[in-house]
Amino acid sequence: MIRIEQLHKTYRAGQRDIIALRDINLDIAQGEVFGIIGRSGAGKSTLIRTLNVLERPDSGRVLIDGEDITGLGHEALLGLRQRVGMVFQHFNLLNAKTVAQNIDWPLKITGRYSREERAARVDELLQLVGLDAHRDQYPSQLSGGQKQRVGIARALANHPRLLLCDEATSALDPETTQSILRLLLEINRKLGLTIVLITHEMEVIRSICDRVAVLDGGAVAEQGRVVDIFLRPQHAVTRSLLTQSHAWDAGESLYQRRPDGKLVRLTYAGDIAAQPILSQLTAATSALATIVRGTVSRIKDTPYGQLLVEFSGDADALAQVLDRLQTSDIEHEVLA
Ligand SMILES: Nc1ncnc2c1ncn2[C@@H]1O[C@H](COP(=O)(O)OP(=O)(O)O)[C@@H](O)[C@H]1O
Ligand SMILES: [Mg+2]
The missing domain is CATH 3.30.70.260 (ACT domain)
Structure with missing residues (x-):
């Protein structure tokens, strides 16, 4: 479904060039939960943001269902972002809007649906993420886990085929993390949605991912089935991420x-x-x-x-x- 080919990205910071991505090649299949793990600064956010063109690479291509998205113009990008939902670490909710209005927002801005159609879709999404009882509350009245459920419902509003999660559980406690991960897995199975998530925690990878790529210094250190990476980590960074997981504390x-x-x-x-x-x-x-x-x-x-x-x-x-x-x-x- 996603093919990433020889992706490079450099940031200019004052006089310095920071190489954020070096020669990244990855294939992600339809319907899989694919994890990208690495330490802070490894290039995870930059990489995931190229998948909906929040970042443009310097060179290389990103193909989604065969279409190169790296060169898309403004109009085509709006269409792409409806097919690719995104969930953020700090939720990025509109604080002056209620839960229902936050979820309605991406539907409203397409200008494509009637008020009734939108209301029906919002009801469906509230059910899916278990927030029926909270529809008229404001984000400030919600727990972190509930806020992320709103973030997930909003990302799913336009029936995307791909869901990107940038550290979606990193601001949550371990128990809430598990409940959000279970929700993501349920969505993956129920809707057949492809999920790409990034994290610095091996526990997240272990819980829901099928395959994983380990990023280090902007490059893929290793990639493979999660079971294989856990049993036979090849790279020093992978080993250190594995032994840092809290089961070992x-x-x-x-x-x-x-x-x-x-x-x-x-x-x-x-x-x-x-x-x-x-x-x-x-x-x-x-x-x-x-x-x-x-x-x-x-x-x-x-x-x-x-x-x-x-x-x-x-x-x-x-x-x-x-x-x-x-x-x-x-x-x-x-x-x-
Ligand atoms: N907008 C930016 N300008 C300059 N440097 C950046 C910018 N965004 C990220 N970087 C740098 O690029 C590298 C990769 O960052 P990032 O993709 O955010 O890593 P991660 O998400 O794995 O922590 C880091 O060295 C970071 O400091
Ligand atoms: Mg990041």
Whole structure:
């Protein structure tokens, strides 16, 4: 659905050139949830903004359904922005308008619908995002999560085929983040809408994305299926984003290294997540397994686990455990 070809973008800041995008090539399929992750300044916002021509690249092309959008004129751009909805980190709502009026706004400015048609569409959207009871409230009366629901309803008003989300959950607490992500996934499935989202949080990628591209310094460091990137991250930036995710924050202070221990990171996905893997790895040996940190969860629909485990015991027992790991479907890395 979207093809990004050799995209370059440089900003001029005083005497300096800042290269924001370097030779970006990506393909995004119809109906998928595609994530773009990277640290602050990696070029994520610049990249997503080229997909609705809020930014124009210096060179390269962006094709949407085969049409190069980078050179579109004013009229054609208005049409494009109706087919491409966008959700922002800070919601960008009109504070003097009610919830219903905010959602109506993009319908009104097309000049294409009667008052009745617009009212019916606004009702539909209020239902979809669960804000029926709040239609006459003003943004200042809403929670962050409710504001973002308005932002999502507004972005969907004109039946776009593509939804762009720029850090849509970054201003929200973890629980609200999950409820907004569930809403996005429901919309993706119900409407078959393609979603491109950018985030600096691996948890967001893990929850709803099918595929992900990791941006670093304006370039794609790696890209692939989320499961593959979680199991076998190739790039240092990806590894650091993975270990920063909050599942890894707690627990470290409880841990005391044993002199005969080996610290190993285990990562696995699929049916294996339901198996007693630590028992299987240490069975009939004298090795012991101590969990240092861990998460057992899902990557979208796939069961997934990542554990930091210290195996301890005599040299033979440890060698046996590592042998079993080699022949298992568990990705592992001996850290110390
Ligand atoms: N309008 C601008 N003028 C100058 N530099 C910019 C502008 N917008 C972004 N940049 C720079 O381009 C780089 C990429 O920015 P951005 O796309 O916002 O990254 P991200 O969204 O990943 O944090 C950064 O170095 C940023 O400072
Ligand atoms: Mg940004």
